[in-house]
Amino acid sequence: MSSARSAVASDGWAPSARQLEREQVARRLRIRRRWIASAVTVLVLAGLVAGVVSSPGWDRVREYFFSWPDARDSFAAIAEGFWINLRIFLVAEPAVLIVGTLVAITRVTVSPWLAPLRLLAVVYTDLLRGVPTLLVVALCGIGIPALNLVGVTTSLFWLTTFALVLCYGAYVAEVIRAGILAIHPTQRASAEALALTRTQTMRHVVLPQAVRRVVPPLMNDLVSLQKDTALISAVGVFEALRAAQDYQGYHFNGTSILIAAGFFLVVAVPLTRLTDWLMLRSIRREQGR
Amino acid sequence: MTTPLIEVEGLRKSYGDRVVLRDLSLSVQRHDVVCLIGSSGSGKSTLLRCLDLLEPIDDGVIRLEGKEISDPLIDPREVRRRVGMVFQAYNLFPHLTVLDNCTLAQVKVHGVGRDEARDRAVDLLGRFGLADKAGARPDALSGGQQQRVALVRALCTSPEVLLLDEITAALDPELVGEVLEIVRAEARAGMTMVLATHEMDFAREVATRVCFLDAGGILEQGTPEELFGAPREERTRRFLARVLR
Known part of the structure; x- marks a missing residue:
């Protein structure tokens, strides 16, 4: 950084003494800010840790939740269970985005021919957002196989995935609709002025801008979906949480629960960081910085 | 000099x-x-x-x-309190009425009382032919009117x-x-x-x-x-x- 700045620019400009002095002040301010940030962070974290560790029940908590042998022994079963969570998530996530986008677009259409679809979309979002996800999982996982329908799968994996997609599709639809409504009408007008059809306007002009704006709340729902894959344990699927609880029940030790939590975090945190970074980068590009 | x-x-x-x-x-x-x-x-x-x-x-x-x-x-901000700026694209706040656009900085930055701020804004709006637009939203105005509002907004804080x-x-x-x-x-x-x-x-x-x-x-x-x-x-x-x- 500093070596690049001291070089003479192609047009013969070299920073003046005042500018160098100013940069030094700015650098000092930056270093001071970093120091304050680090000190405050360390202090707060140390305080929290000290508070927990010095609490009267800490020894029992440590034994129950931070036992190394239990962590080691429960790891394999939980990892195996988490593979199911991960697969459900990987199937459900794109499905949720597709369902959510289609429902959102349906709700903002204006064609009279699509009136019944619009009504269906409204009923769908209202109903599925209003019902606890756990109930939908139970209804799909137990109710659908009980109907004995010909040609419908009885695989709990697919049935519970279907339930999660139904629920989260409704949430995501509303998030995306909010993004669509936030796009200024002049954008739509200028796209239509280029003689683009309504569909083309939505696909190439409105939707790309809308989605970018709602990335943070969208991530809320996707991370939440990832966590809620644990709900499928309610119909007896042996996923990570169920495996952890199983171990806890047999060995009277809760370390397995923390291990399961760790698995969920290992997926969720990098995913959120990555999307955050992608979004900020695309905004910077758009604004030409 | x-x-x-x-x-x-x-x-x-x-x-x-x-x-x-x-x-x-x-x-x-x-x-x-x-x-x-x-x-x-x-x-x-x-x-x-x-x-x-x-x-x-x-x-x-x-x-x-x-x-x-x-x-x-x-x-x-100490500098901007003393300097007014108007942009090519008006940059009015679309969620506020014309009057609120003109009183925001007066009240929040310069500590002017709400009534006094309104009086000054109404006075300036009136002087530049915008008296009847005080309650309107910026997007409902013509380009010329919007830019006049932007000027009034900048003038309201007496830069x-x-x-x-x-x-x-x-x-x-x-x-x-x-x-x-x-x-x-x-x-x-x-x-x-x-x-x-x-x-x-x-x-x-x-x-x-x-x-x-x-x-x-x-x-x-x-x-x-x-x-x-x-x-x-x-x-x-x-x-x-x-x-x-």
Whole structure:
């Protein structure tokens, strides 16, 4: 950084003494800010840790939740269970985005021919957002196989995935609709002025801008979906949480629960960081910085 | 010679590898009306944005009443409290009424009472023919009306200097007049202004000094008579020949 700045620019400009002095002040301010940030962070974290560790029940908590042998022994079963969570998530996530986008677009259409679809979309979002996800999982996982329908799968994996997609599709639809409504009408007008059809306007002009704006709340729902894959344990699927609880029940030790939590975090945190970074980068590009 | 209200020395500003302003110097006295002219991309807008500390600069010094404001230890808000700025694209707040657009900074930044702020806004809106628009939302107004509101919003806090960034460039010709009328009135009232403009006739009329920007610097400056009547530089002549016709 500093070596690049001291070089003479192609047009013969070299920073003046005042500018160098100013940069030094700015650098000092930056270093001071970093120091304050680090000190405050360390202090707060140390305080929290000290508070927990010095609490009267800490020894029992440590034994129950931070036992190394239990962590080691429960790891394999939980990892195996988490593979199911991960697969459900990987199937459900794109499905949720597709369902959510289609429902959102349906709700903002204006064609009279699509009136019944619009009504269906409204009923769908209202109903599925209003019902606890756990109930939908139970209804799909137990109710659908009980109907004995010909040609419908009885695989709990697919049935519970279907339930999660139904629920989260409704949430995501509303998030995306909010993004669509936030796009200024002049954008739509200028796209239509280029003689683009309504569909083309939505696909190439409105939707790309809308989605970018709602990335943070969208991530809320996707991370939440990832966590809620644990709900499928309610119909007896042996996923990570169920495996952890199983171990806890047999060995009277809760370390397995923390291990399961760790698995969920290992997926969720990098995913959120990555999307955050992608979004900020695309905004910077758009604004030409 | 008194201390200039705004003084720029050796200003340099680049975006990445593109140098927009290089070694630019400018001095603005109180009650000056300085018009910046020059082709698109000559750095007029960038200069105004630098003056309002909206862009970090790469070198040089900017002073407001003798005090360096390009110092990293300066709180930019202290500067902006004293400076008004109007943008080409109006930049009104669409979720607020015209009146609320005009009272926001008065109340929140300058600590003016709500009633007093409203009275001042209503008075200024009335003076510029916008009395009946106080309750409207910006998007419901014409471009000319929106830009007049933006001017009123900037004037409401009684700035010591107004920076106007091609405020009529997005308006059609019949609306330009109503906006410039306000600028003309303020110029007559002694408001200090620095304005980037493409309206050469207007510049000739209100400017105390016209600066021709070219290749990131002020190539030539003088009174409107000097600059429009007898430009010294070949490039100034070429530019004027193109825009005056």
